[in-house]
Amino acid sequence: MKRFYKRAASVVAENGFSIHLDGRPIKTPARNPLHLPTKQLGEAIASEWAAQGDEIDPVTMPLTALAQGALDQVAHERERVVRRIAAFSDSDMLYYRGDDSQQALADHQAEKWDPLLNWARARYDVSFTLTRGIMHRPQSKHTIARLSEVVEAQDDFTLAAMLSLVGLAGSLIAVLALIEGEYDAETLWPLMNLEELWQEQQWGRDDLAVANRGIKQAEFFAAQQFLTLCRS
Template identity: 70%
Template sequence: MKRFYNKVQIASEVKGFAIQLDGRPVKTPARNLLILPTKALAGAIAAEWEAQGEDIDPATMPLTALAQGALDQVVRERERIVSRIAGFADSDMLYFRAEETQQALADHQAEKWDPLLEWARARFDVSFHLVRGIMHESQPDETIIRLGQAVEAQDDFTIAAMLSLVGLSGSLVATLALVETAYDAQTLWSLANLEELWQEEQWGRDDLAVATREIKRAEFEAAVRFLELARS
């Protein structure tokens, strides 16, 4: 799409802050007004629109896309999306440990992942079943319920960020730790990619895997920034 506007502005609204292009409000694909909860987030999204050249490239506007997701999807389908995020309570990446034949990796996982699980145990008063290998083992009902309640308690914009974060990290516990600022994003990204980074140390770099991980990292960092700006 060709750029069709010259000036980007932020306008105060009753429910937040709107983005205007040449005085006209921006709408989402579902025709909702793009109303942001904080001036900080509105400013960052306005900067995305301002940075567009002759052609508008949606790939360079990750914050706009996440805001659209909050307004078009989470608001209309909140129960389904919360359920999707909460589903990771029963299949969190952190539960699955290397088999006995890879004891060194299992020890590394325990060293790096167990403190994060300990944080969740204390924070949400839950317990976890750890699994050797990839066979699924259901987690305690109380754990699933309480982690699900922690997701349900978040606002729509946080839910939009969490949907991206949990998909990229494979971990609801890590995502909740980020939401609650118990861990920093860089540490959590390293923990989410622990096994892949371990394999690189053992067998060397795979350029394709690294390139794929960097793409995901950019998406992860955008979701983290969106989360921080939406709550600032």
């Protein structure tokens, strides 16, 4: 789409802040008003629109996309989104360790991942069943219910970020630690890619895997930024 405006600005609105292009408020793809909860998020999204060249490139506007997701998707399909995120309570990446032929990897995972699980045990009064290999082992009903309650309690904008984050990380526990301020994105990202980084150390670099990881890292950091701006 060609750029059709000269100026983008964040403007105080009835329900927070909105984005105006040449003085006119914009709407989401589903035609909902683009109302934002904080001044900081409004300014950051206005900056994304202002930074566009002759062509509007949605790839360079991750904060806008997350806000649109909160207003178009989460607000109208909240239960489904909550279920998708909470499903990771039963299949979190952190539960699965190297099998019996990968003891060094399993030890490395225990060293790096167990502190996250220990934090979650204490924070949410839950327990976890860990397994060697990739065969699913269900978590307790209490753990699934408790973590689902935590997800359900989040606001729509936080859920929009969480939906992106859990998909990229494969871990609800890690995302909750990020939300709670226990870990930052810079610390978490290598932990979420621990096995891939381990394999690189053993067998060498795969340029395609590195490139794909870089794309996902940018998305992960953008979602983390979105969370921060929503709470500023």
